[in-house]
Amino acid sequence: MTPAGLADGLRRIAELTARADACRAEYIAEAERTDAARHEGYGSTTAWLMALSGDPAAVCRSQIAVAAALEGMPETREAFAAGALPESRVRVLAQAQALCPEQFAKDEAALVSQAATVASTRLPQVLEAWKRTTDPQAAEAEAERRHALRALHVSPVWAGMVHLNGDLDPEGGLMVLAAIRSLSEAAALDANDTRTPAQRQADALVEICHRHLDGSLGGSAHRPQVTVTVPWDTLANGAGLVDIETGAISAEAARRLACDATISRVVLDADSTPIGVSRDRRVVSRALRKALDLRDQHCTHPGCDMPARYCDAHHIIHWADGGKTEIANLRLLCRAHHRDAHNHQPYPRRQ
Numbered sequence: 001m002t003p004a005g006l007a008d009g010l011r012r013i014a015e016l017t018a019r020a021d022a023c024r025a026e027y028i029a030e031a032e033r034t035d036a037a038r039h040e041g042y043g044s045t046t047a048w049l050m051a052l053s054g055d056p057a058a059v060c061r062s063q064i065a066v067a068a069a070l071e072g073m074p075e076t077r078e079a080f081a082a083g084a085l086p087e088s089r090v091r092v093l094a095q096a097q098a099l100c101p102e103q104f105a106k107d108e109a110a111l112v113s114q115a116a117t118v119a120s121t122r123l124p125q126v127l128e129a130w131k132r133t134t135d136p137q138a139a140e141a142e143a144e145r146r147h148a149l150r151a152l153h154v155s156p157v158w159a160g161m162v163h164l165n166g167d168l169d170p171e172g173g174l175m176v177l178a179a180i181r182s183l184s185e186a187a188a189l190d191a192n193d194t195r196t197p198a199q200r201q202a203d204a205l206v207e208i209c210h211r212h213l214d215g216s217l218g219g220s221a222h223r224p225q226v227t228v229t230v231p232w233d234t235l236a237n238g239a240g241l242v243d244i245e246t247g248a249i250s251a252e253a254a255r256r257l258a259c260d261a262t263i264s265r266v267v268l269d270a271d272s273t274p275i276g277v278s279r280d281r282r283v284v285s286r287a288l289r290k291a292l293d294l295r296d297q298h299c300t301h302p303g304c305d306m307p308a309r310y311c312d313a314h315h316i317i318h319w320a321d322g323g324k325t326e327i328a329n330l331r332l333l334c335r336a337h338h339r340d341a342h343n344h345q346p347y348p349r350r351q
């Protein structure tokens, strides 16, 4: 099948799906009117639909809500039944209708024709504009409600990963999207970048936090610090795992973090006695770092031009292996190439 043929097929399927969904809404409305669920021995239409379709309660409830709303939305119902509006857009229209039914009835034809043609990403804006002119106070209240719903959960999970989920209000979301895109979309232009879009976005978020903690974004002198406690043996022989607040990292990763201790470190000896504690003191002093930035200018990996301020100072011979913290033993590497350097470098065994 040609791409054009596939596109045509997919369009037709979308239309058929909308028609089928519209038909289901009519059936559900009829079932509600005639109390069909109780006649069939169920406590509610939701319970009956769950038994019939196997869908979860939330899906069934949303279908019932759409069916009920359509009763007062004749133009929407017609477009839905003709396959011109998918159920997702009908649901958004139903929310607008609930906000101000009288004005919606007057504007319904225009809103439906816009909802059927405008890009899905633009639809919320179209309806937002309508709400603001129709009932500014209600629109304001809704914006407040959305703002109150903002939440972010960041939690280490059993699988050894850190799970993020949550919701941001449009303003906050815009900020986060713009920041993540500024780092992930530029990377997408690099043909040698083999990361998936999702991996690039994850890296972008981590990089933003990295820059914040490094103070490379400007800001307070008392910047927050991340403390990683590494037993000396683990650091020295590069084997094993290091427990951190959010899970476990490899000894190699711990060596990389300690390599340029913009992240403060506490190193423990075999008896768990701290032998080297650095807080605000960096392994690489500010003066030395300045000299290194001047010499290297950017990441020293061939072909990489990540600016110095987003690079780590990498010890060519790790200080844990006796390497000196002096300019001859240092080179600038961006986060990705610093990672490569530590992962692919044959580990220098100590005698």
Ligand SMILES: [Zn+2]
Binding pocket: 255, 256, 259, 260, 313, 314, 315, 338, 341, 342
């Ligand atoms: Zn390093």
Ligand SMILES: [Zn+2]
Binding pocket: 299, 300, 301, 304, 305, 306, 333, 334, 335, 336, 337
């Ligand atoms: Zn690089």
